[in-house]
Amino acid sequence: MLCPKCRTELKQQRNAYVGFQECPECGQCVLQLKAIRDHLTKDDSRFFWSEMIDTPTDDHICPHCDNPMQGNPLSFEQRRIVPPTEPTGIFLHICRNCQLISFNVSDFDRLPLLPPQEKKMKNVGRQAASSETQDKLARALLTADRQTRPNEELAEELQEDPKNWLPALFGLPVKTHQHEEGEHFAWACGILALLIVGVSVATLLTNPSQIIDQFGLIPNEMFRLGGLTLVTNFFLHGGWVHLIGNVYFLLLFGLSVNRAIGTVRFLLLVAAATFAGDILHILTCLITDRGMSTPSIGASGGISGVIIFYALRFPHSRIHFWLWWSNLHGIFKHVPHAGSWVTLHAEAAFIAWILYQVFLYYRQAFGSTDVSAAAHIGGIATGAALFYYFKRGEGE
Secondary structure (H helix, E strand, O other): OEOOOOOOEOEEEEOOOOEEEEOOOOOEEEEEHHHHHOOOOHHHHHHHHHHHOOOOEEEEEOOOOOOEEEEEEEEOOOOEEOOOOOOOOEEEEEEOOOOEEEEEHHHHHHOOOOOHHHHHHHOOOOOOOOHHHHHHHHHHHHOOOOOOOOHHHHHHHHOOOHHHHHHHHOOOOEOOOOOOOOOOOOHHHHHHHHHHHHHHHHHHHOOHHHHHHHHOEOHHHOOHHHHOHHHHHHHOOOOHHHHHHHHHHHHHHHHHHHHHHOHHHHHHHHHHHHHHHHHHHHHHHHHHOOOOOOOEOOOHHHHHHHHHHHHHHOOOOEEEEEOOOHHHOOOOOOOOOOOOEEEEEHHHHHHHHHHHHHHHHHHHHOOOOOOOHHHHHHHHHHHHHHHHHHHHHHHO
């Protein structure tokens, strides 16, 4: 991981309070925001967050997402933002998306941190992790080198929670470190997932064929029901695997995106990606003269937009896959982690995913698959376009 100020490789350190990464050149340190807030009193924590949440960006670059960090000199003694020359001021930089904080390591002693014993008293009633677990978590979250972590350490961490290894057993990717997420719940994504589950389950348990024929998107009848099927097809799914897979990917990447860009932009992203996917699917059917009367259903067009937005917003986030074919290890000797966990940066994982969608689109054009890769590609293009549009607006 590189220093947010001078871009020098950071070194792992630890003091009496927390583990952190320190720059040997400029003395800047980087650590989890939560690690600092756990050592502040409630009043100090409230003051810190209220003053930093809307601060302007500066020339420090987040080591995880490569976006500008927010920075301000704060005086905990005076309870206000102070000029950079103020002796009581501590220049703090935060990345809200990645929940990281950076400051000069010499300012550690000037922060009003609770001693470890008082921190324990503050957390009475909580289930505190052991120092060994805290060290492991700090190393995992703050190490951003591009190599796969040792298999034993990774496997131990991933197997601690069923929500990690259970989906992976079925070939689904998992994210172990949610450093890109904020602390509030992503209501828009959660409610959208509930609506999809509710409508699809009701459909699958009643008369799915009739409901899909009535509310699915049929290319040669796109304005059926006044164009309503451009919306209703998003909430319908043709089977349990289709439903579970789409909702899983929506929650896996959508919660992070929702927290990062807010409710309105998130809903706009999903709606625009869905509509673009529907239109490209219809155009593909018209051009190839295939599937013109077949209902198209599923949320994957909108979810594809969310997935590519996540990959662009958090390119260094890590995606983990379980390669379960350990009995093939002798054949695939060039794959060092066969039968174990493999970790990829989001940018690498999603480049491979996009190439796979292009391959599926080729198959769709020749009628050899029922998957609408056109809807996926339409969602991908829209998600990428909105990412750069939102980014340009934030820059201005």
